[in-house]
Amino acid sequence: MSVRPRAAFVSIVRRVNRVTAAELARRYRGGDLSPVDVARQALELAEREQPRLNAFITLQPDVAMAAARESEARYRRGEPLGPLDGVPVSVKDLVHMAGVRTTAASKVLATYVAGEDADVALRLKAGGAVILGKTNLHEFAYGPSGDVSYFGPTRNPHNVAHIPGGSSSGSGAAVAAGICPLALGTDTGGSIRIPASLCGVVGLKPTYGRVSARGVIPLSWSLDHIGPITSTVEDAGLALSVLSDFRMPDLELGRPARVGVCRELLFEALEAEVRSLVEAALPAVGEMREITIAHMDATSAQPVILGTEAAAYHLPWLNERPGDYDPTIRARLETGLSSRGVDYVQATRLRGLFVEAMYEALNDLDVLATPTTPIAAPRFGEVQTLLDDGSSRNTAGLLLRNTLPFNLCGFPAISVPCGRTVAGLPVGLQLVAKPWDEATLLRVAAGFERNRPAA
């Protein structure tokens, strides 16, 4: 007797799995789907996937169901609050929500309960979103793999022997597993785009400063960005319009995109399968032009800035409770603590050169296109990865190589799935646009999404 309901449940879950925020809102308005039913199914799937994926640190079923009931009442009155009303959403556990713990996946904050909502939490609530809970992450967002968390590692939904990418690991996994169409991430060196790439979903790092960082635990405030992980480009745009004052544009570019490709560095050495998938996908983006970016070596400034700013934030805890950090995180912070003032200053000068070089490079282009990550999701414990130039390189460094330059310059960037390896692991294409021009970024990304080889 219990088999049939269970089977029915699974099939509903599979359907929700493919449903976008845009489609949910359409169907809520049409009355053929209920925010309360969708929230219940999302919470059930979150619970069910938790042992396999460990995507969540905290679930708040009662709060979520209450929000869903309020949303349902609004739709009945014909007064939804916006494109995310009634949409299940997950929030990286680096973002404060009043009355809920913010752990940053650390022992340091394992029992810390926030007193106030972050600006982005306020915006989600004001937009009627149904917040399921707080997602797992790399401890204090300081790592690209997602396998270091006081609450245990998150696993990749496509193959649990592989990492999900980080630091927004739980957000990437939750969207990829179909638990919710939208999850919030943060991105200081690639932490939205890397899990999006490795989990086969869309990750948008907006222009630096577009989305308020108030109430989000910083990793490095001059490099931190907040943005959405979704399953479509349209949902990323809708989310950005709720998270900031960005106005959702129509997603038609109306002409071929002008696409810059910088082979010398961003394509330098890749996993062989990543190269063939990205090269095959590029023509679907637009008209390609080979470009060079001056001062790419200036991106060496990013780890200096990140390390120093992170150490400045963590200084009191490093002194008072060093044993509460994972040893790998503490070691990174102590390296940052040892950087000199003059090193930081020189890094900010290099940063200025790189920003100028990026303006120059994108001058008559719509976007720059790169592989988001040079490699598909590594296995847990993999420290070196073999590339197509025969070299074997540090895996964590590879994960960050193509994303961190765009934190340094603050330009908006998005990762869109562009295929899967033979083993079924997703590969992402990264597009980068000019500051404040997310409209063009989303248009080109949406065009690629329509035209790309089957992902």
Added chain:
Amino acid sequence: MSVRPRAAFVSIVRRVNRVTAAELARRYRGGDLSPVDVARQALELAEREQPRLNAFITLQPDVAMAAARESEARYRRGEPLGPLDGVPVSVKDLVHMAGVRTTAASKVLATYVAGEDADVALRLKAGGAVILGKTNLHEFAYGPSGDVSYFGPTRNPHNVAHIPGGSSSGSGAAVAAGICPLALGTDTGGSIRIPASLCGVVGLKPTYGRVSARGVIPLSWSLDHIGPITSTVEDAGLALSVLSDFRMPDLELGRPARVGVCRELLFEALEAEVRSLVEAALPAVGEMREITIAHMDATSAQPVILGTEAAAYHLPWLNERPGDYDPTIRARLETGLSSRGVDYVQATRLRGLFVEAMYEALNDLDVLATPTTPIAAPRFGEVQTLLDDGSSRNTAGLLLRNTLPFNLCGFPAISVPCGRTVAGLPVGLQLVAKPWDEATLLRVAAGFERNRPAA
């Protein structure tokens, strides 16, 4: 036989002494004064005052006379280049001029000849200014007194036993002595406003970024400002319109200025005579309101930022030729070298708080008014100065106390003479306005200049 010409010369000099750039340009246009005669007299006075004041490091009589002849020809054709055409100008020896040495008053650069013009030098030349030469300064602009220079100290024209203030010491002395109506200065903690205050002239630090710093040897690039020292507010505005894209406004505010006075800190303890002169002058500025500025303690960030950025710039020379620095300058740079990355980062965070507090404080005001310096020009060698609260404090720290906060926030500020002590030493009033609102700053300053007690 030689007495009469000399007497005549002196009287001409006395007249030139009181002539402003605005008046020179009017009289050049009217044809009753010649740029060539004025340039010759200015060069003669510069030479004559050199043993007394030591205001110049380099004079370029031939270049200046050639420029004056070209200017004269333009006026004859009725085609002057702008408000500074034919006006004698001096340039702080931190500013590159192609083919002329830039010493920064240091042994390190004593023989360095610049290959290119700084942007401000290009603008002066394009505007037809007659550049007399390069003025003395505190070595590498790193001090507020003007008594440390590889080329010997500059002296205060009002009393050569007293310092002129720095670091733009020669620029302040040259204008105060009537050698030229305009001299360029730079200001990282007060280096335009302090010599203006101590020498009884006008000094304008524009909004950070208003005037290009390209081609000017940096002290601390996030704090460095370039601006004019003049004898009137009008001339400061005309100069700014040549040095940048600022458009000279009419100088009528047309209503009483709303003037904020922050007594708790900026008037905290002063030399007794400075207090009485400034208090007597304040009503001539406008309608006063007591205000407080939050986070005034955040101004402790300024020396950290300055020291670290200066050390970053000087690092190669500090390693290669430490003996070529004055020991006091080297000691300051070594202090900056010892600051940690996290200290600099914390300083930039404090800076952000102070900027916000300044916006808040000036929200419904036209200007903030303070004494420019809490003290009149100290004697050479004075290390402690007695204040009206009975305390005796470090003289260099006092000179910077009221000016450096406005480098930290980058708001425009001007020093205007507001009287003299019984001993005949000038005292300056500082006005501060909102970013990019030099028009209001100049209007309020010009109104004060008309209404002030006799200076």
